[in-house]
Amino acid sequence: MNILSRNEICESDRWSDWHWQLSNSIRKIEELEQWVDLTEDERKVIKDSENRFRWQITPYYAALMDKHDSNCPIRLQAIPSRQELMTHANSDVDPVGDMQYRKTNRVVHKYHDRVIMLVTQNCPVYCRHCTRKFHTTEKQQSYFAEGEGSSYDADFEYIAAHPEIRDVLLTGGDPLTYNDRRIEQILARLRDIPHVEIIRIGSRYPVLLPQRITDDFCAMLERYHPVWFSTHFNHPSEITAEAAAACDRLLRAGVPVQNQTVLLKGINDDVETMRALLCRLLEIRVKPYYLYHCDNVSGVSHFMTDIERGNAIMEALTGHISGYAIPRYIVTTKLGKIPLEKSYVTQKDGKIILRSHTGQTMTINALDDVALQAEVLPQHD
Ligand SMILES: *Cc1c(COP(=O)(O)O)cnc(C)c1O
Numbered sequence: 011m012n013i014l015s016r017n018e019i020c021e022s023d024r025w026s027d028w029h030w031q032l033s034n035s036i037r038k039i040e041e042l043e044q045w046v047d048l049t050e051d052e053r054k055v056i057k058d059s060e061n062r063f064r065w066q067i068t069p070y071y072a073a074l075m076d077k078h079d080s081n082c083p084i085r086l087q088a089i090p091s092r093q094e095l096m097t098h099a100n101s102d103v104d105p106v107g108d109m110q111y112r113k114t115n116r117v118v119h120k121y122h123d124r125v126i127m128l129v130t131q132n133c134p135v136y137c138r139h140c141t142r143k144f145h146t147t148e149k150q151q152s153y154f155a156e157g158e159g160s161s162y163d164a165d166f167e168y169i170a171a172h173p174e175i176r177d178v179l180l181t182g183g184d185p186l187t188y189n190d191r192r193i194e195q196i197l198a199r200l201r202d203i204p205h206v207e208i209i210r211i212g213s214r215y216p217v218l219l220p221q222r223i224t225d226d227f228c229a230m231l232e233r234y235h236p237v238w239f240s241t242h243f244n245h246p247s248e249i250t251a252e253a254a255a256a257c258d259r260l261l262r263a264g265v266p267v268q269n270q271t272v273l274l275k276g277i278n279d280d281v282e283t284m285r286a287l288l289c290r291l292l293e294i295r296v297k298p299y300y301l302y303h304c305d306n307v308s309g310v311s312h313f314m315t316d317i318e319r320g321n322a323i324m325e326a327l328t329g330h331i332s333g334y335a336i337p338r339y340i341v342t343t344k345l346g347k348i349p350l351e352k353s354y355v356t357q358k359d360g361k362i363i364l365r366s367h368t369g370q371t372m373t374i375n376a377l378d379d380v381a382l383q384a385e386v387l388p389q390h391d
Pocket residue numbers: 118119120121124125126179347
């Protein structure tokens with residue numbers, strides 16, 4: 011097959027056409043080499059991992075890569091590495107227990123009033139750190155008991171039979187990999203169930219292929235409101251003009267957009283990168299929602315950081331940048347999502363000790379004492 015050069019791709023008049031981007035996605039080493047310099051070892055790693063893990067990169071996302079730096083945060087998220095093939099202690103394909111809570115082929119009912127629906131296994135880019143790597147990226151594996159294309163009847167019947175479910179989150183894989191008509195069929199069937207109050211869509215398309223968020227798609231979503239949207243920016247360099255425009259189209263259609271970041275070693279596990287990411291998100295009017303501690307998922311463990319580091323980043327930002335920019339720092343477990351942030355309130359000898367974002371403390375008898383104690387405390391570093 012004839013390999014298109016980087017210039018031919020970037021200068022194509024179809025660059026903004028998401029179908030064209032997907033059909034010209036990078037799936038071969040020779041294609042990837044149009045975008046980045048690979049070492050002999052990197053070439054070998056990609057070949058070695060190919061039997062087990064899928065990889066694919068949209069030209070749009072590849073264009074964000076640093077050609078010469080193999081530690082580029084975009085490259086680390088998209089190009090297979092040797093570490094994925096290593097087995098780490100206590101890793102598991104499903105540490106959060108999604109499969110334990112699966113009720114039908116697609117519905118995972120873990121929290122009383124809300125469910126996720128695993129719509130697909132496919133994504134525009136197979137993120138190396140995917141928490142559902144087993145489902146999306148392992149070639150021979152799937153969470154689906156039946157095939158991806160099987161009937162949705164049992165899924166909708168389950169939701170209809172459970173009036174406590176008021177919130178349905180479409181996830182995957184990436185649901186936007188389907189065309190608008192198919193997504194609309196799913197939304198329409200959910201809207202036929204009276205107790206479903208809100209619909210959420212979890213998608214990384216704004217980051218990986220923002221051209222997918224077309225005006226037509228947004229106009230379609232508008233017919234099924236209230237619809238919310240969760241996306242997944244991990245690094246400030248992902249916030250491009252195209253990504254900002256995609257989020258803007260959703261917001262103008264009345265779809266609130268919020269962001270879930272995964273704390274990833276070597277990608278965003280430092281204060282400066284995280285600050286830049288969170289502040290840039292506010293500039294494009296996207297609300298940081300969760301900062302996920304990286305799960306010990308098989309093939310993903312090398313991205314894990316320790317909780318102390320995560321908390322140090324949270325503490326360096328909380329109170330120091332706009333409150334809007336601060337996500338909740340969460341670890342997902344089989345029991346649910348657990349907030350990890352350290353408390354700013356402790357108790358000692360019947361008194362309450364409050365700690366401020368600058369490290370100052372005040373001791374009070376009860377919370378209604380705060381005003382009495384509000385003399386200006388000396389500043390210390
Ligand atoms: C994260 C998650 C949800 C949504 O949880 P929120 O805290 O409401 O965002 C629902 N179901 C499952 C299985 C989840 O993992």
